[in-house]
Amino acid sequence: MKSILFITLILLFIGFTPLEVISQEIEGEPSRFKKPSTYAWFHSYGKVRLGEKLFWDAQTHIRTTQYDGTDYFGRMAQIYNRHGIKYLFSKRFSATAGGVLRLNFTPQPDNNNYENIVLEPRIWHEYLFSMPFDYFKVFHRFRIEHRWSRTNLKGSDYRYRNRYRYKYYMYIPINRQKLEPGALYFSPDVELIMQSGKSVRDNPIEDLRFTPKIGYIVNPRLQYSLSMMYTLGQSNLDGARYSTRWIFNFNVYYSFDFRKFENKIPETNFMD
Amino acid sequence: MNQKIFLCFTFFLILLGTDIHAQETQIYKGKYNLQNVGEGLAEYHYFIKQKDTIFEGEFSFSNLVETSGNNSFESISYNGSYKKNKMQGDWVFSFKAIDSVGKLRAKDFDLVSTTSGEEFLVKGFFDDHEQKDTWKVIRRCFNNSKPTDTSLTAEIDFGRENLKENFSSTAKNISVDGVFDNNGMIDGDWIIIHNINNTEIKEVRKFENGVLTNHYFSVNNEKIFVDYLGLDMSKNANEKTWSNHDFNELYTEVLKIANISSYTLDEFDVHLDDLSQISLDFIKKTFLSSYKHNDIAFWDVVSQKAIDVDHLTVSLRKYPLSIDEKKAIKSIKSDFVEIQNKISKFNDESLVEIGLHQYETLKTTNEIYKIISENLVDLKHNVDISQSKALPYLDRSSLDNRIFKTIEFPNKSRTDFQNETLIIETNLPSAFNPLGFELPVFASFISSIKQRVTELDSASDFILDDLKKQSKLNEIEDKLVSKKDSILKFYKANENDEKFNKYHEAVAFEIIKYTKEQFEAYASLEIDEKKRKIDFYLDCFDEIISLYKMQAELPSKIERIKDLYTRTVWNPYTYTDMKETVKERIYESFDEILLPHLLEKFNNEIDCESISKNIKNFNNLYNRMVELREQDTKQIEKALKREKNPMLIFEILSVNYTE
Structure with a gap:
């Protein structure tokens, strides 16, 4: 327990250490960090149980960003629909595949050179490993996305890129011995997003996200979390330039069981 | 031309041959x-028609069964023939009881021996499955496989239309000759000769169309008539009330009850009614033996379809029972059984003998029961006749003391009790006089006796219970001490007692204190009080033991309710099985309000009445919680919103709760 907490703190420390400190020793063009932009993300995560091993993964995200002097909530940034079918191989491993349709809103609503909304389709598949410990859980998530995106500038072309995402996160109960209804939990969350494609030159690191979350389990079918995320990633135009963001994040997690009553009886667990 | 005739003839023969082949008999x-x-060995001829076996031709069957180890056997054999499954021609049925078997000897490839025993033999003739010609019944002994004495011969002549014409039968001491009318009914003079000490006594029963019209014995040229009371012996009037009956037990019972002759032939020391009964039984059994042996209708065994046996038939007039009479018959039976049971229960009670000298009630009961018992034989005689199936065939209004017994009970009885003379009012019905007999009157007489016996039974039971208790007090006290010791052991904290839990611990001190107080209170009672109250203390200690057992089960019961109201759901975000409470308001009401409320009562109300009440309340709550889990409880859950009052919650949950 203690060792895991220690590792988590180290990771957080590294995550929040300004990159200038790391890059001081390296020769060449120094890294430059843009002033952080601000976002507010409201995400809903749905898992609808269709069968003993099958789930429908349904996510809807609404994201706003700073604009015209208003931080976080200045304008609509994206509306995000992610759907997929999850297959639960065991209680320690699952795989999901599906599609995404993201609506990117114009960064300059008053500028006629920009289209108000641009569609960004994606295909995604992910592989989630769960590691149970006595008092907490550790997850390793590998997600690969194939995306077709373009800027909102009128006449801009779609470009194809692949994203390689690795996410490490934990669920650590705070006020209970285990994760159960009524439990407050702390979820340290770090995700590295790499990318490849013709347009990717010196900017393979698209994003590195640090998300320390505080959550609450209302019941087995509903929980919430709140966090303030910090991200940094290489700019499309110049790999030495890093964009940074502060993102206020509120998530709702819900699940339904569409199976018949008699199929809902949980299997007997002989291992615990 | 000749060739054509030859061909036609050949074709005809082929057809004929096919037909013969279809009906060809085989031998089994x-x-x-x-x-x-x-099971036995059989040989018979048959053919198959539409997959059915049709008997056609000779049939024989015999078996041999060993009845005991000492060379005793029984053998049944049939010999006869069929025509298309119908019995046709001579048939012989034989039953042999073989008592001994001679030495075995070889004959060809068989082992054979001579036998001795008795044979029952019936020879008859069937025509198209109907009884015809002369039938013979013989019972004889055989020795070394040869017939010796014949103990019975009987002949029945059947004429046309399957009807009997003559019947004659001879046995060692009796012979019968009789005829039948055109309808097959017993008719004319039936002459029975009884042979008593080598002297013949002639009995004549005259019948007209099955009705017994006259019955007399002829002894030394003198006619001694047999009188019947209540039996209609002429078929002149009320023809509708007459009906035909088999010459069976019912008929002989009717004649037996109605026969009021008591004449005795002094020189032979024989009662005429006994001779009457012998002749009735002889006729009945002999005729019956032509188709029944050992209660088996033996012709039906080999007949492929039932034989319409011509029974011996008589005619009787019926006097239907009124509704009141039927009620009376029913009540006489049940009342008399009750009287007998209560008297025999009293007489079988060993404590009566001691109590008789101590308690006047027992002495009185004993005296009155003695009076009834002295008349019990006569009472039973009357009751048996009233219950007889023959009664509806007798004119009840003409029955009197020649058939029923007169019964009289004294009003008072005198006896000695504790060195003084005790005069007892019997309070029994004074008398039953059979003159002008009426069933309801007799029923009322029996009912009055039963009522008095019931009074006495209840009074004596009270005293006998007291006596029993007194004699068993020591035994019961041992039980009380044992129960007290058990309670003290149960509630004394003991590491080895796995059942002892926090619920026991919470009440242990008070329970031990209360048990000791109760036991001391009992011990300080007077002997009469002890007898009266020991049951209360036994029950009280039983309740405390029940409380201990209930408390031992309490953790598992509480856990069971928790399990019932908990379900496991898979959380797809945290990847864990999570438990959640269902019907949360009901479970919380139980867990947070009702259970603590009852536990508090268990802890604070330590007295027998409250312990019993609280156990019942808990069991009712537990059972209701189990029931509610499976029911639609939306309304109940709505009503429970913010309710904290345990009494109201019990009401909302419909728990049967006693304050």
Whole structure:
């Protein structure tokens, strides 16, 4: 327990250490960090149980960003629909595949050179490993996305890129011995997003996200979390330039069981 | 031309041959099972028609069964023939009881021996499955496989239309000759000759169309008539009330009850009614033996369809029972049984003998029961006749003391009790006089006796219970001490007692204190009080032991309710099985309000009445919680919102709760 907490703190420390400190020793063009932009993300995560091993993964995200002097909530940034079918191989491993349709809103609503909304389709598949410990859980998530995106500038072309995402996160109960209804939990969350494609030159690191979350389990079918995320990633135009963001994040997690009553009886667990 | 005739003739022969082939009889020889008889060896001719076996031609069957280890056997054999499954021609049925078997000797490839015993034999003739010609019944002994004495011969002549014409039968001491009318009913003079000490006594029963019209004995040229009371002996009037009956037990019972002759032939020391009964039984059994042996209708065993046996038939007039009479018959039976049971229960009670000298009630009961018992034989005689199936065939209004017994009970009885003379009012009905007999009157007489016996039974039971208790007090006290010791052991904290839990611990001190107080309170009682109250203390200690057992089960019961109201759901975000409470308001009401409320009562109300009440309340709550889990409880859950009052919650949950 203690060792895991220690590792988590180290990771957080590294995550929040300004990159200038790391890059001081390296020769060449120094890294430059843009002033952080601000976002507010409201995400809903749905898992609808269709069968003993099958789930429908349904996510809807609404994201706003700073604009015209208003931080976080200045304008609509994206509306995000992610759907997929999850297959639960065991209680320690699952795989999901599906599609995404993201609506990117114009960064300059008053500028006629920009289209108000641009569609960004994606295909995604992910592989989630769960590691149970006595008092907490550790997850390793590998997600690969194939995306077709373009800027909102009128006449801009779609470009194809692949994203390689690795996410490490934990669920650590705070006020209970285990994760159960009524439990407050702390979820340290770090995700590295790499990318490849013709347009990717010196900017393979698209994003590195640090998300320390505080959550609450209302019941087995509903929980919430709140966090303030910090991200940094290489700019499309110049790999030495890093964009940074502060993102206020509120998530709702819900699940339904569409199976018949008699199929809902949980299997007997002989291992615990 | 000749060739054509030859061809036609050949074709005709082929057709004929096919037909003959279809009806061709076969012979079976081997093991064969006859229903109600068993397995034996049979040989018979038959053919198959539409997959059915049709008997055609000779049939023989015999079996041999060892009845005990000492060379005793029984053998049944049939010999006869069929025509298309119908019995046709001579048939012989034989039953042999073989008592001894001679030495075995070889004959060809068989082992044979001589036998001795008795044979019952019936020879008859069937025509198209109907009884015809002369039938013979013989019972004889055989020795070394040869017939010796014949103990019975009987002949029945059947004429046309399957009807009997003559009947004659002879046995060692009796012979019968009789005829039948055109309808097959017993008719004319039936002459019975009784042979007593080598002297013949002639009995004549005259019948007209099955009705017994006259019955007398002829002794030394003198006629001694047999009188019947209540039996209609002429078929002149009320023809509708007459009906035909088999010459069976019912008929002989009717004649037996109605026969009021008591004449005795002094020189032979024989009662005429006994001779009457012998002749009735002889006729009945002999005729019956032509188709029944050992209660098996033996012709039915081999007949492929039922034989319409011509029974011996008589005619009787019926006097239907009124509704009141039927009620009376029913009540006489039940009342008399009750009287007998209560008297015999009293007489079988060993404590009566001691109590008689101590308690006047027991002495009185004993005296009155003695009076009834002295008349019990006569009472039973009257009751038996009233219950007889023959009664509806007798004119009840003409029955009197020649058939029923007169019964009289004294009003008072005198006896000695504790060195003084005790005069007892019997309070029994004074008398039953059979003159002008009426069933309801007799029923009322029996009912009055039963009422008095019931009074006495209840009064004596009270005293006998007290006596029993007194004699068993020591034994019961041992039980009380044992129960007290058990309670003290149960509630004394003991590491080895796995059942002892926090619920026991919470009340242990008070329970031990209360048990000791109760036991001391009992011990300080007077002996009469002890007898009266020991049951209360036994029950009280039983309740405390029940409380201990209930408390031992409490953790598992509480856990069971928790399990019932908990379900496991998979959380797809945290990847864990999570438990959640269902019907949360109901479970919380139980867990947070009702259970603590009852536990508090268990802890604070330590007295027998409250313990019993609280156990019941808990069991009712537990059972209701189990029931509610499976029911639609939306309304109940709505009503429970913010409710904290345990009494109201019990009401909302419909728990049967006693304050």
